[in-house]
Each structure stands twice: as structure tokens, then as C-alpha cells.
Amino acid sequence: MTVKKVSKNTKQIQDKARTMLKDFIKEQGTNASYIACKLKEVDKYNSDSRTNFLNKVARSSFKLTEVMQILDLFGYELKIVPKTSIEQNNKVDS
Secondary structure, eight states: OOOOOHHHHHHHHHHHHHEEEEHHHHTTOHHHHHHHHHHHHHHHTTTHHHHHHHHHHHHTTOHHHHHHHHHHTOOOOOOOOOOHHHHHHHHOOO
């Protein structure tokens, strides 16, 4: 059995992605179980069980399309912006 080495940077990105998704879910006043059920309702081809979805969130192994579907459930969309834009906005907010 081969053990994959995960770089420290990759681990940090996974942790950040997991935290971002969990925070978003909490901000919407719901939980991952509810979202798993809603995703099954809107996507008849989604064969993920509640447990599988929860595991994906815990491992940060969700697909970009899954994140986009989650955001869509709540009327949000994913937008990719340069980091400098985000950093400048954070300075203005402070």
C-alpha cells in the first residue's frame, strides 16, 4: 500500500476550503445533512448519500460543481477574482 504525502500547503488549502464551506453553511442557518438532501432533490443524478456528503466536507474532497450547486441553492454564485482585489477589499473593511 502506497501512502500519499500531502504537502503542508495542500493541507492548509484543504483546511481553508473545509472551513469556508462549513462557515457558509452555518451562515445560511442550516447544516450539511440538509444540504445533502436538497442536492439530491435538485439533481436526480446525484447518488451521494448523506454520509458520503458529510465525509466529502470533512475531507475537503468535494467537486467544484458540488460547491457551485450548494451556492446556487442559496442564491449565490462562485466568482474567481484576483487575490489583490480581496486583499484591497479587506483593507477597506478594516
